[in-house]
Amino acid sequence: MQVRLFQLDSFTRERFRGNPAAVMLLQDFPADSVMQSIADENNLAETAFLVPDGEDYRLRWFTPKVEVPLCGHATLAGAAVVMERLETGRRQVTFHTASGPLPVERTDSGYRMDFPTRAAKPVPPPPGLTTALGATPVEVYGNAFNLMVLLQDEAAVRSLVPDMEAIAALPYPGVIVTAQGSEPYDFVSRYFAPAKGIPEDPVTGGAHTMLAPFWAGRLEKSEFLAYQASRRGGEIRCTLVGDRVMLEGACIFYFDGTAEI
Known part of the structure; x- marks a missing residue:
């Protein structure tokens, strides 16, 4: 069976970032198991699977x-993909997902996504955290999804x-590190999730x-205005x-073709 497959660079206006x-x-x-094999074959941080659902779409990652x-x-x-390839001129779409309905609207400069927040509370640093990071946490927060570590400054995050x-062995699916940013950015961050097959995610909306x-x-x-300071880097307005x-x-298309599954 042949299906359409796209690849895009997200949270950037420059290809290869x-x-x-x-x-x-x-x-x-x-x-x-088939979707997992496809995602493994694509070897990207995420593969999104879209299925039409009336005027909306179901979405899994x-x-x-x-x-x-x-x-x-x-x-x-x-x-x-929906608004620039499948339904050109469309300005809004709702995706039905494991996190509920996620409306997305097209703007003059890109796309605006409506997501639920994920509250966090202070937690004790898990054993081995300082060694795993190679830096001393200032404060540590957590929830069911991620550990979030506040570092001393932007330079500590970037370096x-x-x-x-050791990060993969921590009792959290992923680790966010963050610090207050310098102009024009309010804060900077990085995200590590080797336990999920993503050593460092370049830019992480979640x-x-x-x-x-x-x-x-x-x-x-x-x-x-936030900046995720990975090697590829990217901006997110929140x-x-x-x-x-x-x-x-914003995002930019890299590939538009077909895959055989």
Whole structure:
């Protein structure tokens, strides 16, 4: 069976920067094992699987190792596929996902996604955290999805060289590190999830559902320009609205073709 397959760079306006995502258009979801094999074959942080559902779409995301309940950059890529390739001129789409309905609207500069926030609370640093990071945490927060570590400053975030094997052994699916940014950025971050098959994710929308409410309390504001300081790097505009966060970014097509499965 041949199906359409796209690859895009998300949270960037420059090809070969931001976070690459694959988007596969299907008529129905195949077996989970098939989607997992496809994601492993694509070997990107996430592959998004899209299935039409009336005027909306159902959406699922897989890393090379596991299915995940929320993914920002592959949702952004999916929205671009719908509005720039499948239904040219469309300005809004809703994806039905494991995290509930996720509306996305096209803007003059990209796409704005409406995501649920992920609250976090202070937690004791898990044993081995300092060694795994190669840096001393200032504060540590956690929830069911990720551990978030506040570091001393932006330079500490940018220069971090963690031990990926030790990060994977921590009792959290992923680790966010963050610090207040310098102009024009309100905060910077990086994200490591080797246990999910993603040693370092280039730009992570899902992490910003935790970062935005945290920095709202620290900076006493609700709108931010954030930068994820991976090797590829990428910008995310975040607007906190109650228990939702609007994540806005651009993306660019790299590949538009077919796959045989």
